[in-house]
Amino acid sequence: MQYPDSISKLIESFSKLPGIGPKSAERLAFYVANKMKEEDVLNFAKSLVAVKRELMKCPICGNLTDKNPCVICRDTNRDKSIIAVVEENKDVIAIEKMKEYRGLYHVLNGVISPINGVGPQDINIPSLLERLKNDEIKEVILATNTTIEGESTAMYIAKLLEKIDISVTRIARGLPVGGGLEYADEVTLLKALEGRREIK
């Protein structure tokens, strides 16, 4: 049996979302058609369009924003000498929640991963290099994930900055705070040892 056109289109749209396979897409589409109130559907549709129309990537840092430039880039109270380089918007949110970091951000929007068709030029690295021409910047913190691709991306950026007079740091990996050593798994423990620092 052929589905009505509008349902087929909705299924197709849902299956474009990450983590949604054809089966789930079908389930969601029929849920919308049969169970959702019209008012909710309208709100849903409106916010879908709104995030796309009203939000944009900050031309400076690449973070998702409804203002140009974003609230962080325009905040005069922030320390403009430090940039934390992160993979995704959600990493900015995670660091902001902490309320300790006062520097700026640069959102790469991904990591270098040839098997996913993402090369060095496909993430926001050129715009980072452009930003760093500004003398004000003294330190770049590479805060990509600890996956092997996160490491590659951090190492690659560090290489590009080798000849530039800016200090480049990598966030530490290690033990969860408040936990005893005996509860850490061996790989985490090893990385914590490798990342040890002198205190005397």
Add this chain to the structure above:
Amino acid sequence: MIEIKRLSLVNFRNYISLDISFNKKINIFLGNNAQGKTTLLESIYLLAISKSHKTFKDKDLIKFNESFCKVTTELTKDQNQLTLNVVISNEGKKVLVNQVEKRKTSEYIGVFNVVMFAPEDLEIVKGEPINRRKFIDIEIGQISSIYIFDLNQYNRILKQRNEYLKQISQTQKIDYAYLDTITEQLSFYGAKITSNRIKFINKLNKFARNLQKYISSHQEDLYINYLSNYQLKDNINQQQIFQLYKKNYQRDIIKGVTKLGIHKDDIRFIVNDIDVSNFGSQGQQRTTALAIKLALIDFVKEETNHYPIVLLDDVLSELDDNRQTQLLDCIKDKCQTFVTSTNISGIKKELIDKSDIFVIENARITKEKGEKYGKQ
């Protein structure tokens, strides 16, 4: 001392539900073909390593047309009682120790170790290099979760590098900073893995050499040689390996694939100065396969302080009297052992006397009274 006291299976391959207890060090499972003997050993192997020895597809272990399977064991390790669970379902695999889920393999691996003897062992000696690499990786992985991590990292970055090399030949564009980066990462893990493999082979060699001598009544001298594809004499380090890769950039770019690395390593078994894989007699090859497996028992003891559990799948009746005796000496009173066979007649009486015998028929188990098998 580690001893499995109880084993239960639910929807595991041909078993719907099984619950057995063990009281003895040696347990023999007898049964015709396709009744579920190997499956029992496989479940014990799975509990130790969190993988099957037969398949890397966890879902193959679920009974046909079922949605999950579950394997549970109660074991004693020195004075401690432990319960282990492995559950495989559509959501993946869960492993639990004393009912607490362990999310990382490194938190689970090594609760207890196994050494499995199977007819396929001969392939380690006679087969392709990949069989030997698999052997090494599984055995080091059993005692070091860091090794497993390093190996996974290596394989992942190798895949990225090969894909990048392919893209270079398609686009004719090379970003050397990126190629250097992933090559450095490959060199870092390549160096670590090479050193660990060489260390492992040296330790194994020490034990296997003695065993080969005994089994062959001092006729055969075994030497295991690790053939590192990097071919570095000593002082294996990341920088040296990185330079080797750098020298081969052009070749790799033209071929679109990484030619050099631990994925090309191999080992040679030298018996009385000849390469036994290619030129050994059947008997020498069998002795070698047995010696390296037996050597693992000592290796596991040295590394973990505990003897492994020994699984003998269909191998006992394959071994002549002398080799059986040797094997028995190695496990005697040290390792709890699970043996499968289609036939009791090939098994030495000395072993039968010490064991409990279970008969398996169509995934059902009955414990036999000993007299039937001439036990005192």
